[in-house]
Amino acid sequence: MSNPTHPGTSGSSTLRRAFGLMCLLVATAAGANDVYPNKPxxxxxxxxxxxxxxxxxxxxxxxxxxxxxxxxxxxxxxxxxxxxxxxxxxxxxxxxxxxxxxxxxxxxxxxxxxxxxxxxxxxxxxxxxxxxxxTPYFITVPQASPFTSLKDLIGAAKTKGAKSLNYGSTGNGGVSHLGSELFKAASGIDSVHVQYKGTAPLTLAVLSNEVDWAMLTAMDAGTHIEAGKLRYLAATSASRSPLSPNIPTLQELGYKDFEVTxxxxxxxxxxxxxxxxxxxxxxxxxxxxxxxxxxxxxxxxxxxxxxxxxxxxxxxxxxxxxxxxxxxxxxxxxxxx
Missing domain, CATH: 3.40.190.150 (Bordetella uptake gene, domain 1)
Structure with a gap:
């Protein structure tokens, strides 16, 4: 004798299966939306x-x-x-x-x-x-400068007395300013700070001998270095820069742990x-x-x-x-x- 069929059993199973499928689709969609990134x-x-x-x-x-x-x-x-x-x-x-x-x-x-x-x-x-x-900074001087090494620059600053030399930066509180102040403290020299409004006027000031030295990046000074109009004395990176591998770092020259990039x-x-x-x-x-x-x-x-x-x-x-x-x-x- 066959088992009796209860009213609504088949419909309930269908609804449960449909509900389960819907939950699976929602969960799948939610998971897809969680994949990073899924928008700009x-x-x-x-x-x-x-x-x-x-x-x-x-x-x-x-x-x-x-x-x-x-x-x-x-x-x-x-x-x-x-x-x-x-x-x-x-x-x-x-x-x-x-x-x-x-x-x-x-x-x-x-x-x-x-x-x-x-x-x-x-x-x-x-x-x-x-x-x-x-990119590192380079302590940079005009090509016509009498300073052909960092030792020359430091020696002149110490021999001539306080504030006889000046240096340029892109403005108070910029990396070129603070990096230069770090160098002054490390080397024991003094130098008057001259501010310029950006890298272009600062680079021009070094080219025209308005300042004795400045910290410039290769982005600022590279073309002028290649043209023989500026000279690097030292790099501020921890190791020699591939941009100018022949230039010694300040660390090599005895300034332990000096790094400004x-x-x-x-x-x-x-x-x-x-x-x-x-x-x-x-x-x-x-x-x-x-x-x-x-x-x-x-x-x-x-x-x-x-x-x-x-x-x-x-x-x-x-x-x-x-x-x-x-x-x-x-x-x-x-x-x-």
């Missing part, structure tokens, strides 16, 4: 188009787009020395879709130099991803999940290995460089501490500013 990524550059930061962001952004399969948009948000663009990232969601192309100005110096404007913590308010490119790196907002940072870093490894990206970055007279998130974090902390100490010393010696 913005790289905020806190400067106008055309500079080294902008060029780096566009070159690396193009490579990231190819690797990650999503558009990467460079958004220039200039203002207040980099604070405007930086604050946009500070206030962004920590989802990996808004990144900052940072450098020592806004990410190591400004909160100490101008805390009223730069109301963020360079350590706590960002999640470092990686440094992309670095400009770096350009990607940072995310604080609390960005580590899996997102790891995805970005893995993608950057592929990008920086591309020969065309490497060449394009070197053509700007920079040095392609990829470190780890932890190494980048340590670099920011070290630079912040170093430059904060220089600024404190400068406050006590207003004549040097």
């Amino acid at each position: 990524i913005q790289i905020i550059v806190p400067y106008p188009p055309g500079g080294a930061a902008d060029t780096t962001a566009r070159l690396v952004g193009k490579g990231l787009s190819e690797v990650l399969g999503q558009p990467v948009i460079v958004d220039n948000r200039a203002g207040a020395g980099g604070v405007v663009g930086t604050m946009r990232v500070v206030n962004a969601a920590p989802d990996g879709y808004t990144l900052l192309l940072g450098n020592p100005g806004p990410n190591a110096i400004l909160p100490s130099l101008n805390p009223e404007a730069a109301k963020y913590d360079v350590i706590k308010d960002f999640t470092p991803v990686a440094v992309l490119m670095t 400009v770096w350009y790196g990607l940072l995310a907002p604080r609390n960005t999940p580590r899996p997102i940072i790891d995805t970005l870093h893995a993608a950057l490894q592929k990008v920086m290995a591309k020969p065309d990206i490497d060449k394009a970055l070197r053509d700007t007279r920079g040095v392609p460089s990829l470190n780890t998130p932890d190494q980048f974090s340590a670099l920011i902390q070290a630079d912040f501490k170093k430059y904060a100490e220089v600024l404190k010393r400068a406050e006590k010696s207003p004549a040097n500013n």
Whole structure:
């Protein structure tokens, strides 16, 4: 005898199967939406188009787009020395879709130099991803200068007495200014600080003998070095720069641990999940290995460089501490500013 069929049993099973299928589809869709990235990524550059930061962001952004399969948009948000663009990232969601192309100005110096404007913590308010490119400074003199070595420059500064020599920078609190103050302290010399509004007028001042020396990058001075109009005396990097491998470093010349470099790196907002940072870093490894990206970055007279998130974090902390100490010393010696 056959089992009786209960009314509604078949319909209930069908509904349960349909409901289960619907849940599976929703879960699958949700999982797909969680895959990073699944929409365009913005790289905020806190400067106008055309500079080294902008060029780096566009070159690396193009490579990231190819690797990650999503558009990467460079958004220039200039203002207040980099604070405007930086604050946009500070206030962004920590989802990996808004990144900052940072450098020592806004990410190591400004909160100490101008805390009223730069109301963020360079350590706590960002999640470092990686440094992309670095460039050292070179202690630079005019080709006609009597100083053919760093020893000559230091000897003249000490022999002639205080404030007989002068040096130029791109302005109070910039890396070229603070780096020069670090060199003065390390070498025991004095030199009058002359400020210029940017690298172009500073470079012109060195070329025209308005100042005795200045810290310039290869981006600023390289073409004039090649033309025989300027001379490098020493590099401020920890090791000799591939940009000018014949130039000794300050560390080689006896100034232990002296290092001043400009770096350009990607940072995310604080609390960005580590899996997102790891995805970005893995993608950057592929990008920086591309020969065309490497060449394009070197053509700007920079040095392609990829470190780890932890190494980048340590670099920011070290630079912040170093430059904060220089600024404190400068406050006590207003004549040097």
